[in-house]
Amino acid sequence: MKYLLMLLTLVFVSCNSATNSKTSPSNDIGGEVDQNIEKMKNKVIIITGASSGIGEACAMAYAQKGSKIVLAARNLEKLKAVEQKIIATGSEVIAVRCDVSISQDCENLIEQTVAKFGAIDVLINNAGLLINKPITSMLDMDFDRIFDINVKSAFRLIRDLLPYLNSGAHVVNISSMGGVQGSSKFPGLSLYSASKGALAVLTECIAEELAEQRVFVNALALGAVQTEMLAQAFPGYQAPLQPNEMAGFIADFAKNGHRFFNGKILPVSLSTP
Numbered sequence: 722m723k724y725l726l727m728l729l730t731l732v733f734v735s736c737n738s739a740t741n742s743k744t745s746p747s748n749d750i751g752g753e754v755d756q757n758i759e760k761m762k763n764k765v766i767i768i769t770g771a772s773s774g775i776g777e778a779c780a781m782a783y784a785q786k787g788s789k790i791v792l793a794a795r796n797l798e799k800l801k802a803v804e805q806k807i808i809a810t811g812s813e814v815i816a817v818r819c820d821v822s823i824s825q826d827c828e829n830l831i832e833q834t835v836a837k838f839g840a841i842d843v844l845i846n847n848a849g850l851l852i853n854k855p856i857t858s859m860l861d862m863d864f865d866r867i868f869d870i871n872v873k874s875a876f877r878l879i880r881d882l883l884p885y886l887n888s889g890a891h892v893v894n895i896s897s898m899g900g901v902q903g904s905s906k907f908p909g910l911s912l913y914s915a916s917k918g919a920l921a922v923l924t925e926c927i928a929e930e931l932a933e934q935r936v937f938v939n940a941l942a943l944g945a946v947q948t949e950m951l952a953q954a955f956p957g958y959q960a961p962l963q964p965n966e967m968a969g970f971i972a973d974f975a976k977n978g979h980r981f982f983n984g985k986i987l988p989v990s991l992s993t994p
């Protein structure tokens with residue numbers, strides 16, 4: 722009997738220490754849905770481009786998890802409407818008017834986030850601009866605008882948020898299938914696709930640099946989702962996914978994906994386009 726008790730004690734201690742010594746990008750990894758919801762409570766999430774489409778849907782997905790949410794976009798009226806919907810769920814939220822191509826706006830976004838919530842766990846660089854024009858009609862300023870919003874803003878936000886990112890934080894950059902080398906390309910989307918390709922390579926590079934600090938950076942190369950931007954790129958096309966469906970995937974990936982991926986570009990697509 723004495724030996725049986727010793728054996729049981731040993732098994733219990735070794736199971737416990739195995740669980741505790743597991744290394745994972747963050748402490749919020751849970752198996753069960755309820756556990757996951759519990760562990761996303763109080764996590765601080767910044768979502769750019771949160772006034773509509775996929776960004777708004779991501780914000781609502783996090784509201785269901787009880788996270789602390791920072792909404793950023795240019796249209797404050799739309800942001801405030803999203804903010805009200807989130808407040809109704811009981812989650813904490815702030816809406817910050819921010820043009821991600823303007824450095825002072827980004828500084829203000831960071832200041833307001835840190836003042837309200839402290840350190841950040843998840844940044845979703847989702848704000849995006851699409852210009853649908855043949856290359857012969859594209860202007861220099863179109864190039865600058867599209868790269869400022871789709872690439873430079875992600876670089877700037879990651880760099881300037883770094884001191885405030887928790888160990889184990891996850892940055893998710895929203896790229897596009899158009900930015901994946903070798904994927905189908907479409908007339909009119911040259912600069913948009915090139916910018917999304919640049920964002921993907923930037924993701925790989927920054928992930929490498931930040932690995933030691935345990936900040937994880939991945940890009941999701943999205944396929945078609947039914948939003949205003951899709952209608953602009955492919956008028957009349959019916960996408961196989963609605964924003965809330967894609968947002969559910971993005972929110973789960975931003976929460977857990979850095980256990981399995983870092984510096985990766987993951988295609989998330991059911992269709993072409």
Ligand SMILES: NC(=O)c1ccc[n+]([C@@H]2O[C@H](COP(=O)([O-])OP(=O)(O)OC[C@H]3O[C@@H](n4cnc5c(N)ncnc54)[C@H](OP(=O)(O)O)[C@@H]3O)[C@@H](O)[C@H]2O)c1
Nearest residue numbers: 770772773774775794795796820821848849945946948950
């Ligand atoms: N829908 C698709 O099929 C698809 C496919 C691949 C990738 N994506 C990517 O998914 C992301 C979300 O797009 P969506 O489809 O949801 O389109 P959307 O409904 O048009 O949303 C775009 C969002 O970006 C914001 N935004 C644009 N310029 C901004 C700026 N300068 N500063 C701050 N926010 C800005 C917009 O808000 P304000 O106008 O209020 O600023 C809006 O909230 C984009 O990065 C897009 O490239 C979408």
